[in-house]
Amino acid sequence: MSTATAKQPSWLSKAVFYQIYPQSFCDSNGDGIGDLPGIISKLDYLQSLGVNALWLNPVFVSPFGDAGYDVVDFCKVAPRYGTNADLARLFKAAHKRGMKVVLDLVAGHTSDQHPWFKDACNNPKSPYSNYFIFTGQEEQRSCYYYQAAVVKGRRGGYYKPNFLAFQPCLNYGYMNPDPAKPWQLPTDHPDCLAVRGMLRDVMKFWLDLGCDGFRVDMAASLIKNDPEAIGLRCLWQGFRAWLDRDYPEAVLVSEWCNPINAIDSGYHIDFMIHFSDSAYRPLVGPGYALNGKARRPHVFFERAGEGDITEFLRIYQKHYEPTKGRGYIALPTGNHDFYRNSHGRDASELRVLYAMLLTMPGVPFIYYGDEIGMRNLTGITEKEGSMWRAPCRTPMQWDGAKPNLGFSTGKSKALYLPVDPAPDAPTVAAQERDPDSLLNFTRKLLALRAKHSALGNDGAFCPLYAEGGRYPFVYQRSDAKGSFAIAVNPGEAEVTIARPQLKNAKRLLGTAVVKGENLTVPGVGFGIFRLAE
Numbered sequence: 037m038s039t040a041t042a043k044q045p046s047w048l049s050k051a052v053f054y055q056i057y058p059q060s061f062c063d064s065n066g067d068g069i070g071d072l073p074g075i076i077s078k079l080d081y082l083q084s085l086g087v088n089a090l091w092l093n094p095v096f097v098s099p100f101g102d103a104g105y106d107v108v109d110f111c112k113v114a115p116r117y118g119t120n121a122d123l124a125r126l127f128k129a130a131h132k133r134g135m136k137v138v139l140d141l142v143a144g145h146t147s148d149q150h151p152w153f154k155d156a157c158n159n160p161k162s163p164y165s166n167y168f169i170f171t172g173q174e175e176q177r178s179c180y181y182y183q184a185a186v187v188k189g190r191r192g193g194y195y196k197p198n199f200l201a202f203q204p205c206l207n208y209g210y211m212n213p214d215p216a217k218p219w220q221l222p223t224d225h226p227d228c229l230a231v232r233g234m235l236r237d238v239m240k241f242w243l244d245l246g247c248d249g250f251r252v253d254m255a256a257s258l259i260k261n262d263p264e265a266i267g268l269r270c271l272w273q274g275f276r277a278w279l280d281r282d283y284p285e286a287v288l289v290s291e292w293c294n295p296i297n298a299i300d301s302g303y304h305i306d307f308m309i310h311f312s313d314s315a316y317r318p319l320v321g322p323g324y325a326l327n328g329k330a331r332r333p334h335v336f337f338e339r340a341g342e343g344d345i346t347e348f349l350r351i352y353q354k355h356y357e358p359t360k361g362r363g364y365i366a367l368p369t370g371n372h373d374f375y376r377n378s379h380g381r382d383a384s385e386l387r388v389l390y391a392m393l394l395t396m397p398g399v400p401f402i403y404y405g406d407e408i409g410m411r412n413l414t415g416i417t418e419k420e421g422s423m424w425r426a427p428c429r430t431p432m433q434w435d436g437a438k439p440n441l442g443f444s445t446g447k448s449k450a451l452y453l454p455v456d457p458a459p460d461a462p463t464v465a466a467q468e469r470d471p472d473s474l475l476n477f478t479r480k481l482l483a484l485r486a487k488h489s490a491l492g493n494d495g496a497f498c499p500l501y502a503e504g505g506r507y508p509f510v511y512q513r514s515d516a517k518g519s520f521a522i523a524v525n526p527g528e529a530e531v532t533i534a535r536p537q538l539k540n541a542k543r544l545l546g547t548a549v550v551k552g553e554n555l556t557v558p559g560v561g562f563g564i565f566r567l568a569e
């Protein structure tokens with residue numbers, strides 16, 4: 037099936053997402069953990085920001101070994117977040133404001149506490165035996181981490197985990213199964229098809245309650261031994277065809293970092309973040325560390341000015357060109373798995389970064405707190421399998437209320453993670469009062485994007501100045517209604533370049549200046565221009 041002619045949800049061309057880490061967003065009942073009523077209470081704020089869609093990290097029943105990515109009941113909200121009725125209320129309240137809500141679909145695995153897995157481990161005749169992958173020892177290896185995955189139960193032997201040892205893979209089958217390895221079932225094995233059916237039922241359950249689609253966790257992990265994504269294409273295209281028919285307004289967003297494969301597979305949006313074929317990495321860094329003050333290798337968004345935008349463009353355009361018009365690439369401001377982009381960057385540097393991220397084609401995603409420049413709290417202790425990720429998962433900073441900056445009325449000790457203790461920790465309330473704050477800047481960028489469709493999700497993208505090892509980066513966005521140029525200079529040194537297209541350009545935002553055909557961008561500066569007809 038080709039998705040070239042497939043319809044897409046009508047709201048996608050104007051979609052701007054905000055990612056909510058539910059446990060850290062707003063705690064309505066003082067138990068120290070964010071919850072669904074808390075999210076509902078902040079919808080006015082979210083709307084004022086200019087976003088119109090939300091993605092919630094998993095909110096389902098879980099032992100929280102991996103912060104909820106280890107699910108025990110796919111169709112039930114974890115009590116700490118509220119109830120299914122609260123989630124339905126959130127859908128309704130969001131829809132009333134013209135906003136969408138997307139849930140996290142942990143498609144590739146369950147928790148080892150899931151009743152199916154427990155039954156499969158303890159009962160060799162379990163009807164769920166083939167829902168998981170009980171392997172020989174040599175095949176425990178997971179997608180990302182090697183961890184011993186020894187069955188604790190009567191069955192004995194080993195199983196295949198997807199990420200951490202307590203996240204056993206759901207079995208969607210293997211491409212070209214090896215007959216010497218009897219656990220490698222073909223993708224059309226009835227039990228693998230039953231797992232597929234189960235996933236569809238889960239999606240249907242939430243869609244019928246009012247949800248607007250899914251961010252699919254580890255979307256590429258489902259079929260094993262499938263480097264060319266042949267089985268994966270078939271599987272996800274099947275789901276997409278079903279959605280197009282029964283839920284044409286529902287969106288599928290993948291955590292894949294391979295837009296060509298993801299969009300060919302029927303996804304509407306794929307994240308391009310720090311994974312293997314990542315255009316994001318040469319732009320902002322490795323995602324979880326800095327080697328000393330400078331980033332090694334250098335990245336483009338760095339004061340040193342020694343990054344190379346062509347490394348970003350090489351990968352970005354490889355994926356953008358063949359997918360444009362058929363699906364979207366998302367270059368998020370951050371997410372719950374990596375260091376915040378504020379790490380090692382001040383607010384002025386963040387502005388230049390957002391000036392680019394929020395004027396690129398595709399669907400923008402703002403990670404909660406990035407709009408106020410929340411810090412990456414390095415040094416805090418791990419929580420719920422966070423490993424290196426706790427620093428970017430701390431509570432949202434709403435106002436100056438002591439001691440929890442408006443996140444919770446509970447005792448600070450009870451908080452999911454500590455709030456930023458800095459006396460000048462950024463808060464929404466303080467930034468609301470300051471017309472020049474990062475919050476109001478983010479609003480301005482989103483308003484500009486909403487006003488000029490060329491700057492939006494579908495406008496064409498074309499580099500105007502992108503030279504290896506040089507600054508600035510200048511690109512054009514255009515559609516039938518107009519043409520715009522965006523110039524970003526994350527480096528400290530002022531730069532001047534010349535381009536005939538810039539003649540008579542009118543500046544809409546930023547401090548860069550055009551004179552004749554010359555563009556001058558101050559150090560750590562940017563400009564967004566409307567181009568003359």
Ligand code: GLC
Pocket residue numbers: 102105142199253254291372373
């Ligand atoms: C994804 C999630 C991450 C989680 C992992 C396992 O990468 O974003 O938070 O730990 O999958 O589900």
Ligand code: CA
Pocket residue numbers: 063064065066067068069070071116
């Ligand atoms: Ca709570």
